[in-house]
Amino acid sequence: MFAGLTIEGEAFVVKCPVHGTVVWRRGDTTISTDKRARIHASGNELWFLPASVEDNGIYTCFHPEYAPKMMSVIINPNTEGTCYYEDALYLETTGRPGSVKIFCPCYNDYENASDTKWLKDCKRLCGARYKVVKNVLYISDAIKSDSGYYTCQFTYHHGGRAFPVTATTPLIITDSFLLTSPKVLYPKDGDVIEVEIGSPARLLCKAWLGHGKQGIAISFWEFDEANDSKRFVTSNKSYMVPGEGQFAEAELRITEVREEDLSLTFRCVLANDLEYETTEVTLVPKGAGEGHSNTYVIVVFAILAGLTMILVMVYHVFHVDIVLCVRRIFNCNKSRDDGKVHDAYVIYPTNDTYENNFMGSFVHQILPEVLEKQCGYRLCIYGRDVLPGEDAISAIESRIQKSRRLIILLTEWLAKSEHFAYEHQIAFYNVLIQNNVKVILLEMEEIGDYERLQESLRHLIHQQGTIKWRAKYMASPSSPNTAFWKQVEYQMPWRRHLKKTTTANPAYGLL
Template identity: 45%
Template sequence: VMGLLHLILVSTFLSVSMTSESFHAMEDEALVVKCPQNCQNRTIKWYITQTNQLIPAEEGGRIHSSGRFLWFLPTSKEDSGNYTCVTRYSNYTKQSTVSVMVYPHKQGICFPSWIRYPNDTGTLTSGRIVCPTIDNYAKATIVKWYKDCKPLQGPREKYSMGEKYLFIKRPQKTDEGHYTCHFTYIHSGNVYNVSATRPFIVKEEVSSPISPQIQYPTDNTVIQVEFGICRALLGIGKPNIAVVTWEVNEIKAEYLNTSRFREDHQFFMRRDREYYGESTLTIEEVTEEDLLSNFTCVALNEIENVVLTVTLQLKVPCKGDNHSTYITIGVLVLLVIIALLLILYQFFRIDIVLLCQGIFKPNKTQDDGKIYDAYVIYPKNRTNEANFVEYFVHQILPDVLENKHGYKLCIYGRDMLPGEDAANALEIRIQKSRRLIIILTPQLIQCEEFGYEHQIALYNALIQNNIKVILLEMETIGNYEGLQESLRYIIKQQGTIKWKEKYKECPHASNSKFWKLVRYHMPLRHKPLQLNYAV
């Protein structure tokens, strides 16, 4: 009855009908519809067009109205239809109709098949996509953007979000598609999801408007002050969109603790019509956390979004700042160089030492009372069978160390005079040697005749400490348990130089790792003493 009475009253006045807007929403999301009429200080009532049922203006119901706005919290697919907003004036009534279409959710589909929101058109130099109907939702927050139902991904330089917009830097044809903005809306303490979709098309542009140019500071600058100024050229003439602002760790400065951070904005135009924007970020009290934070200056207009990052450094009010900085940098660089040199030396220590010996050739006479560079101890072969160890001692070892590198060796059997007392000769020659080369083989464990020579050598090495030992492990011995305790002690202290099967291919190659290690442990080469004997 009330609906019929209302129709009678409306028909007696001049009415103007306007059906100019359509709204599309997904089921179970929030939808806020705005009446197309712009009526200030007028009472607006909402009706369901098909039934002329008045929609209540009290909050709390799933569907309710207030002024120009009609709320669906949340939507249901039964809400699809037409709704009329009526404004009554002194002598006539004005009404407008809006269309609402609610689509059910389908797997893999994030927007309705019929898109009614107008296209957004970008250029080859810039692209801005406006989130549809977001102005109808007070304090809405965009959570994410989708392109063709897939989450939008890309570098920060390519995409950036404003409060209502998505900016695409230098869009291409591959950027065309359907873009869906997903945002949250809070009403009466309840949080609702909202999504809206519109196509985006890239077109050629005859003229290319100027992009924002941040003039101060430069990217990756260290600012030694307690406040920062971001100044950007935003265009020739005042652009439709002009924003210059600061972000701290990708959070807008205006959302930070206002007791410490304060941001001031200024826009001005010069006589040459160059339009500038400035944003000054003041930090009342700089903390250690601020020194570790990234401060980003953001400048955008309708063409492009430009960002750069700076870091803070506490300002020290003394004249020697630059000098101290240079000294600190110099010390750090020097420490890094020293560390690198030490690492290189550890890896190439042997090659470096041998190279220096070859360059400087420290081949001089030394009055140390020694005659031989090394005395060689090896297990003797008592059979007539071929023995590689003896071949190594009598052929390969002298060829490499004596013939190629000028050392003088004392080898038992080769350097002993006929008729000499063996025990006395061994002791004298070991004492006259600068190094003791011991050939290690499993045969060494069972060789009883080797014991005396071995004891004299180790006595000089361990007790008198006047001769260094070089252990050449020609065959794998295992855990060395069968060797003398004194020999095991030396092995534990300095290890052995192991002869490997691969060295037999070129046993005389003095540049192999084996011979480099032997030469590294040998003494510096010395000329023999010129002894004058009185006749």
């Protein structure tokens, strides 16, 4: 059951979690659609102009294609000196020291709204560090003490009357950094190191682990089993460099190099909180490669280099097909013990314009047809896989956390929107902060200038790019053999075993 909370005397709108026009009722009483009424219905919205404590209760929205949705409306009393209630907070904003911006959470739900005014912990903000542009608060030189509860206030105009609206979101300034993969500084993978037989040798490797302090900072050398392993002595360390981040080093000392060591592969392993990287080296005696031996080595390396280039070029062109083929040949349908329920949660434009055109067909027909029926994945699509009466906010957060991937449909409308829906905020929190869900970006319309998008979304696009839907795919939109669907399947997790009798189950999201 969804809970709508606000303060008495303010404008307030509750949205039914289905699209299209619905009928609203409180008990056996149908809510009027007359926009002059204090409480009236419009499309899938229920308006309170203004809200009163007597409005507290259960409201139900009815749509012929969906089960009834029950909404609990709670109106808090307007108490002097109180600008927010703990049970009526929006999703928190997280920032790092420096420049921070906060969006007024519900601003886009109200047309003809005034610019916002802001309070921190119910006290008016003032000072050169604060700048307000329409519905966004910018804080320069933000530090940890700027953490707190930020309330935006604006006026909503309707029918010649003005109604106040407030919304509060917590801000947390943290020193944490986005996780990045370790970057090996030296040696390069495949390096050949010259040594002198019978003399000691020293192998060093070093990697940059990230800007912030890592919980995991691992570095060590490993090699094939060798005779008299006591000749090998290893050591490692990690340390912070102000302004640069954390580094890890590993050292391997060979007290006496022997001929047999030339056949060994020495591998340095370096890891941080995100993942690990390896680099391999081999040893050659000093002076090796002179005369005929040198010519032989050059020829061998030239042949190997040529073959490697050909393989790299083939893999570069056909790597998606190769990976998908390998998955099918080796039946990569592993049993899952990661606690996830869905293979992907789908985020898409929810305005009526997209719902009633090709985008609506793509989300509700084409996408399930290809990924569920033909590829055997389990999708969770909001509006289809959420239980009737569930709290929408909790449902979205739970489904995303139980999904292995996020599929986000990028459109021109998304680029123009100044504020994301709640599920976008949860999605980016899981992708960028908790780092436990991988994202797949489908560019369904030509967006052009990505600079109009939210900063976190631009970061994802810069990091991994998008899969673009082309007009040529309209001829056969459900064919899994097009480049578009191959790229999508490539980025999806290893799929489940698909039996011949398997059909797409709309209830997958209910598991």
